[in-house]
Amino acid sequence: MKKLLPLLFVTLPFFLIAQLKSPSEFLGYELGSQFTRHHQVVDYYQYLADAEPKRMKLLEYGKTNERRPLILAFISTEQNMQNLEQIREEHLKSTKGEGSPDKAIVWLSYNVHGNESVSTEASMQTIYDLLTSKSNYLENTVVIMDPCINPDGRDRYVNWYNQYKNTPFNVDPNSKEHHEGWWNGRSNHYMFDLNRDWAWLTQIESQQRLKQFNKWLPHVHVDFHEQGVNSPYYFAPAAEPFHEVITDFQREFQVTIGKNHAKYFDANGWFYFTKEVFDLLYPSYGDTYPIYNGGIGMTYEQGGGGRGGLGILTDIGDTLTLKDRIAHHHTTGLSTVEVASGNVERLNDEFKKFYQNKNYKYKNYVLNGDTDKLEKLTDLLDKHEIEYGYGSNTTYKGFRYNTSKSGSLRGSNNSLIVSTDQPKATLVKVLFEPNAKLSDSVTYDITAWSLPYAYGLDALATESNIQKTTAPQKTEEFGIGKSDSYAYIGDWNSIKDAQFLAALLNENIRVRYSKKPFKINGTDYDRGSLIVTKSDNKYIDGFTKILDAASKKFHKKLTPVNTGFVDSGKDFGSGYVGVIKNLKIAALSGNPTSTLRFGEIWHFFEQQLNYPISVLDESYFNRVDLTEYDVLILPDGRGYRSFLNEMTTNKIAEWVRGGGKLIAMGNSIGMLSKQKGFNIKEKEQKKDTTINMDAFDSTEREYIKSAITGAIFKANVDNTNPLAYGYNDTYFTLKLGNSAYNYLDGGSAVYLSKGANKPVSGFAGSEAQKRIAESLIFGTQRMGRGQVIYMVDNPLFRGFWENGKLFFANALFMVN
Numbered sequence: 001m002k003k004l005l006p007l008l009f010v011t012l013p014f015f016l017i018a019q020l021k022s023p024s025e026f027l028g029y030e031l032g033s034q035f036t037r038h039h040q041v042v043d044y045y046q047y048l049a050d051a052e053p054k055r056m057k058l059l060e061y062g063k064t065n066e067r068r069p070l071i072l073a074f075i076s077t078e079q080n081m082q083n084l085e086q087i088r089e090e091h092l093k094s095t096k097g098e099g100s101p102d103k104a105i106v107w108l109s110y111n112v113h114g115n116e117s118v119s120t121e122a123s124m125q126t127i128y129d130l131l132t133s134k135s136n137y138l139e140n141t142v143v144i145m146d147p148c149i150n151p152d153g154r155d156r157y158v159n160w161y162n163q164y165k166n167t168p169f170n171v172d173p174n175s176k177e178h179h180e181g182w183w184n185g186r187s188n189h190y191m192f193d194l195n196r197d198w199a200w201l202t203q204i205e206s207q208q209r210l211k212q213f214n215k216w217l218p219h220v221h222v223d224f225h226e227q228g229v230n231s232p233y234y235f236a237p238a239a240e241p242f243h244e245v246i247t248d249f250q251r252e253f254q255v256t257i258g259k260n261h262a263k264y265f266d267a268n269g270w271f272y273f274t275k276e277v278f279d280l281l282y283p284s285y286g287d288t289y290p291i292y293n294g295g296i297g298m299t300y301e302q303g304g305g306g307r308g309g310l311g312i313l314t315d316i317g318d319t320l321t322l323k324d325r326i327a328h329h330h331t332t333g334l335s336t337v338e339v340a341s342g343n344v345e346r347l348n349d350e351f352k353k354f355y356q357n358k359n360y361k362y363k364n365y366v367l368n369g370d371t372d373k374l375e376k377l378t379d380l381l382d383k384h385e386i387e388y389g390y391g392s393n394t395t396y397k398g399f400r401y402n403t404s405k406s407g408s409l410r411g412s413n414n415s416l417i418v419s420t421d422q423p424k425a426t427l428v429k430v431l432f433e434p435n436a437k438l439s440d441s442v443t444y445d446i447t448a449w450s451l452p453y454a455y456g457l458d459a460l461a462t463e464s465n466i467q468k469t470t471a472p473q474k475t476e477e478f479g480i481g482k483s484d485s486y487a488y489i490g491d492w493n494s495i496k497d498a499q500f501l502a503a504l505l506n507e508n509i510r511v512r513y514s515k516k517p518f519k520i521n522g523t524d525y526d527r528g529s530l531i532v533t534k535s536d537n538k539y540i541d542g543f544t545k546i547l548d549a550a551s552k553k554f555h556k557k558l559t560p561v562n563t564g565f566v567d568s569g570k571d572f573g574s575g576y577v578g579v580i581k582n583l584k585i586a587a588l589s590g591n592p593t594s595t596l597r598f599g600e601i602w603h604f605f606e607q608q609l610n611y612p613i614s615v616l617d618e619s620y621f622n623r624v625d626l627t628e629y630d631v632l633i634l635p636d637g638r639g640y641r642s643f644l645n646e647m648t649t650n651k652i653a654e655w656v657r658g659g660g661k662l663i664a665m666g667n668s669i670g671m672l673s674k675q676k677g678f679n680i681k682e683k684e685q686k687k688d689t690t691i692n693m694d695a696f697d698s699t700e701r702e703y704i705k706s707a708i709t710g711a712i713f714k715a716n717v718d719n720t721n722p723l724a725y726g727y728n729d730t731y732f733t734l735k736l737g738n739s740a741y742n743y744l745d746g747g748s749a750v751y752l753s754k755g756a757n758k759p760v761s762g763f764a765g766s767e768a769q770k771r772i773a774e775s776l777i778f779g780t781q782r783m784g785r786g787q788v789i790y791m792v793d794n795p796l797f798r799g800f801w802e803n804g805k806l807f808f809a810n811a812l813f814m815v816n
């Protein structure tokens with residue numbers, strides 16, 4: 001026995017480690033026997049950090065909309081953790097071709113989709129093993145773990161499941177515990193899909209996470225997901241198409257990792273597939289975004305998801321349990337760290353190579369436009385740590401986005417210049433280039449997103465080098481200056497202007513808008529310009545103070561005038577100068593609508609426009625007195641066939657005729673087009689009568705002919721229509737499908753004119769192109785005393801198509 005003593009000393013650390021409580025021991029139930037709520041997960045991570053302060057650091061990097069903490073765990077050896085900041089700095093030097101880093105950085109992200117609920121459970125077992133039996137992986141590796149990217153969504157699912165589950169759980173797929181319903185846990189609080197938000201950063205979870213991500217730019221990033229219960233497991237390598245910027249090494253290393261996973265899966269007799277379905281193109285995913293930042297980004301998909309529960313019978317009669325699902329995600333998590341740890345040198349070399357000058361074709365992107373829009377774009381660039389400068393009074397030559405041809409653009413010191421000669425060159429190329437090169441047209445997501453189109457900027461991509469300057473001196477001063485003017489005038493051409501308006505309306509300030517262009521004191525104003533008069537607001541306490549504060553807050557330039565008598569156009573007292581109503585707005589939610597499309601509207605009102613909205617669920621919609629509302633929004637969705645029956649449609653139409661304003665989006669238009677009183681009509685479709693002689697195998701290719709997978713089209717704008725105030729005569733629209741409607745008599749505000757049915761960016765099948773030729777995009781129809789606004793395309797899609805948002809604001813405030 002004595003002999004053993006020295007040995008005991010050597011093993012003492014392991015002895016201590018063995019004291020660490022496993023998730024099951026800590027939680028008091030066997031992991032996988034029930035779902036762990038987010039606060040318990042946080043408690044376990046906190047417990048580990050307290051127990052292992054030298055090998056683990058816990059960071060709360062933010063809070064969700066529902067005030068749940070967002071956390072990151074950093075783990076490595078004691079020595080590495082002591083030097084954590086130094087390791088990080090050395091790693092980041094690689095982006096400048098410097099430094100000699102010798103550690104791998106692996107970032108594991110769990111549960112971005114809330115109801116793909118196994119991920120967070122698996123994370124607990126994974127971190128426990130990394131701190132105990134697999135701690136040897138950490139010798140040369142720092143592992144960063146986000147146990148739950150989307151706590152609001154996950155708790156929504158977990159709480160729901162706990163309420164509806166059978167006891168003991170029932171594997172019958174028909175039982176309620178496997179049918180989550182409309183308000184499901186996949187998305188975040190605002191029903192946004194956080195795995196479509198990495199590039200656009202519209203959601204607070206993404207914004208806060210990306211700050212941390214940019215501090216680390218990991219070599220390897222894994223996004224843990226779940227797919228349908230009947231699918232087995234998917235891991236890397238990914239499927240085609242790959243974006244052309246993805247390097248050979250990035251492709252190759254996915255195979256290395258995949259093969260290591262396969263070794264474990266084979267040994268256990270588990271099923272899996274690779275190289276299918278999950279492609280690498282759209283830049284806003286948890287796999288592509290890290291790739292475009294030099295890492296190996298991967299999606300892992302376990303079978304299960306929202307239907308899985310604690311156990312479910314699959315189609316082939318097997319039972320898939322939560323414990324199985326944990327085992328698989330746990331295995332790939334550890335295997336990923338193992339591979340990274342075994343390839344530290346290579347990962348570091350290749351990461352450095354990735355950041356070397358890429359010599360991309362376009363060296364610079366030049367952007368002109370309204371300062372509000374440029375500011376919106378620089379806000380986004382700042383979040384991505386993309387550098388930019390400004391231009392000068394010179395003419396730039398290159399590819400013109402507006403014409404899709406080579407041409408020139410006159411620069412100024414307000415022209416924004418974004419160069420590919422910078423560490424974030426690849427991300428710049430991916431986000432800015434006019435047309436992403438696809439290796440295949442069959443993709444999981446949209447094929448176009450080019451920022452100059454999304455932000456409505458006049459842009460040019462040039463192969464030349466450009467001398468950049470720093471930001472121009474801002475001479476503009478905001479506020480109202482003199483406070484006793486007759487009126488204050490502001491322009492109307494950006495979503496910022498709409499935010500400014502909403503802020504005034506929220507304070508009950510009366511605002512007018514001009515329906516005709518006018519000129520006063522030598523300055524021209526367009527349709528939609530805002531006019532705030534003193535006499536309209538004489539009963540508002542502190543009117544000028546409120547106006548002054550709003551002008552400063554929204555950087556809104558206001559021009560004071562001492563008369564309502566215009567040089568040309570209509571005077572302020574004219575019938576052509578309308579009063580903007582403070583509106584009561586409602587949006588439909590529930591089964592007829594898509595959660596995502598509803599969520600975009602909800603988020604738009606509460607987090608962008610900051611204007612109140614009532615949510616009317618379909619379950620009691622027919623009992624609601626619509627006359628209480630000025631505006632009703634029908635979000636896009638697939639369930640309108642039963643909802644928009646004759647009775648409901650009549651109720652809505654009657655309300656419109658009495659003065660209501662209906663905003664119909666996406667598929668709701670299709671149902672309305674079949675009903676009396678609605679002028680919108682679907683374009684007649686010529687049936688393809690040719691017999692399909694292709695092989696059975698090619699059905700996917702056949703389908704693609706009639707598909708538009710998110711492509712950009714150049715549309716015409718009638719900016720005399722109030723729906724299009726503030727726009728010029730063209731608009732680049734993001735089309736997400738092939739629905740097509742005829743022009744509206746006198747109400748086609750935005751439409752594809754003859755010959756405009758070819759996308760300027762992205763993919764549209766040949767049949768789809770025929771179908772959308774000469775079709776409506778946004779239009780208005782007067783019905784009785786009310787209005788119907790049709791939005792065939794979705795200007796609020798994923799919250800990132802900045803230039804479309806003013807159409808939505810116009811629909812609310814300008815169309816009357």
Ligand SMILES: [Zn+2]
Pocket residue numbers: 113116195224225226
């Ligand atoms: Zn997912």
